[in-house]
Amino acid sequence: MKKNIKALLASLAIITLAGCATTSTTSAGAVDADRSQLMLISEEQMEESAKQSYSEVLAEAKKAGTLNTNASYNTRVANVAKKLIAQTGTFREDALKWDWQVNVITEDTVNAWCMPGGKIVVYTGIIKSLDLTDAQLAAVMGHEIAHALREHSREQASREVLKSAGVSTVSQLLGLGDLGASALNLAAQYTVTLPFSRSHETEADHIGTELMARAGYDPNEAVTVWEKMSALGSSSGPEIMSTHPSNQSRITDLKEIVTKVYPLYQAAKK
Numbered sequence: 001m002k003k004n005i006k007a008l009l010a011s012l013a014i015i016t017l018a019g020c021a022t023t024s025t026t027s028a029g030a031v032d033a034d035r036s037q038l039m040l041i042s043e044e045q046m047e048e049s050a051k052q053s054y055s056e057v058l059a060e061a062k063k064a065g066t067l068n069t070n071a072s073y074n075t076r077v078a079n080v081a082k083k084l085i086a087q088t089g090t091f092r093e094d095a096l097k098w099d100w101q102v103n104v105i106t107e108d109t110v111n112a113w114c115m116p117g118g119k120i121v122v123y124t125g126i127i128k129s130l131d132l133t134d135a136q137l138a139a140v141m142g143h144e145i146a147h148a149l150r151e152h153s154r155e156q157a158s159r160e161v162l163k164s165a166g167v168s169t170v171s172q173l174l175g176l177g178d179l180g181a182s183a184l185n186l187a188a189q190y191t192v193t194l195p196f197s198r199s200h201e202t203e204a205d206h207i208g209t210e211l212m213a214r215a216g217y218d219p220n221e222a223v224t225v226w227e228k229m230s231a232l233g234s235s236s237g238p239e240i241m242s243t244h245p246s247n248q249s250r251i252t253d254l255k256e257i258v259t260k261v262y263p264l265y266q267a268a269k270k
Contacts, residue, residue: 031206139222142208
């Protein structure tokens, strides 16, 4: 009986804590990205994790001789990133002050990602394999930047904590207790290693397409990118597509978003 009461109290405590930790990390924008999010892990923990993880990725690439070795791709990626980053204030003003870093790794991996706080890597494999135009590159990078703006890594890690941790651990997290050391690999794990959820992918599609439109890139090219992804896919598909292949429903959804944000593109081109 006592065990049951204890378990019930622990469950109620976790539910209460979770209720106190819901927020929306971004403004809605034209695509209405204002869903409530559960955040049990602090923004500071995720950003510290991202700094360390990103430094490790760059160090490994530098050691392998693959970091920023393609001058043409470096310039293209940097230019596209600059235009997209300038539009991030639409969703969150603080993002304009992030310590944005953009690097290109020469590797056949068909992927790109953006860690919390604006730490971006684009692999040459995705540019070459999909023969990306600048607008299509903007669609890919906008999608990844959107994950960072909405703090999907932090949200996903928080959900895992809630599923597996006891109330004392959750309490420590909310109080910035002793979880600092164990949280150091969170950014890499929930940005690069593990796939995002379907809802996260959809939000990133929406926000990323708005970012590219505001930056002056034709949002229709976002649809083209995912059509190319679908055509490129083998049985496992490109890594960037994770467990969420670019099926017809995703492309259809993107086409609807394009109609919402196309006027923003037209305004940016004037």
